[in-house]
Amino acid sequence: MKTAIIFHSANPNGNTRRLMEAANETLGAEVYMLDDYNVTPYDYEGRNLDDDYFPLWRELLGYDHLVFASPVYWYAVTGPMKIFFDRFVDLMEKGDDGDMGRRLRGKTASIIATGYSPEVNDSFLDMIVESVKYLGMSYESILYACCEDTFDERAASADIQKYIAHVRAISVSE
Numbered sequence: 001m002k003t004a005i006i007f008h009s010a011n012p013n014g015n016t017r018r019l020m021e022a023a024n025e026t027l028g029a030e031v032y033m034l035d036d037y038n039v040t041p042y043d044y045e046g047r048n049l050d051d052d053y054f055p056l057w058r059e060l061l062g063y064d065h066l067v068f069a070s071p072v073y074w075y076a077v078t079g080p081m082k083i084f085f086d087r088f089v090d091l092m093e094k095g096d097d098g099d100m101g102r103r104l105r106g107k108t109a110s111i112i113a114t115g116y117s118p119e120v121n122d123s124f125l126d127m128i129v130e131s132v133k134y135l136g137m138s139y140e141s142i143l144y145a146c147c148e149d150t151f152d153e154r155a156a157s158a159d160i161q162k163y164i165a166h167v168r169a170i171s172v173s174e
């Protein structure tokens with residue numbers, strides 16, 4: 001199973017990056033940093049369709065499992081990650097006449113996140129889970145680390161192993 005991680009944090013070397021990399025040592029997924037792409041806010045008139053969004057998706061559509069990696073900022077994903085989600089409308093309506101949206105069906109998705117709350121906020125989780133389901137993907141799992149200060153890999157180690165086992169089980173069952 002080919003896996004891609006779509007990552008954004010205001011701190012490119014912060015807690016979320018460290019959690020993602022700890023998991024990815026075993027997962028071996030390709031990482032796409034949203035900061036490396038010019039993905040502009042959704043436009044009803046489609047005046048931005050020549051930015052990096054469709055070229056990025058032409059690569060992402062080659063993967064079976066997509067991981068969304070973001071810290072929790074105000075009960076939600078980061079601004080650039082939210083823009084990435086808003087633009088799903090373009091995939092459904094405009095990308096290859098909507099075929100890009102259709103090609104998401106049957107793919108699987110999971111989440112990697114950090115925050116200071118002991119448990120991930122429902123609003124953060126719901127936004128991602130409901131969006132990927134709407135697109136016909138199946139939501140599989142979340143790896144969440146509570147970071148009161150800095151990320152503690154040892155404290156997160158059991159959750160990282162559990163998440164990896166879950167993602168690997170998807171590849172076995174497909």
Ligand SMILES: Cc1cc2nc3c(=O)[nH]c(=O)nc-3n(C[C@H](O)[C@H](O)[C@H](O)COP(=O)(O)O)c2cc1C
Pocket residue numbers: 009010011013014015016017071072073074075076114115116117121147
């Ligand atoms: C702007 C901002 C908003 C935040 N909002 C939340 C929040 O709503 N819930 C939460 O649990 N943590 C919140 N946090 C804490 C971060 O999610 C936490 O420190 C996270 O590990 C930071 O990851 P990063 O180093 O990748 O940015 C917030 C932090 C910032 C900077």
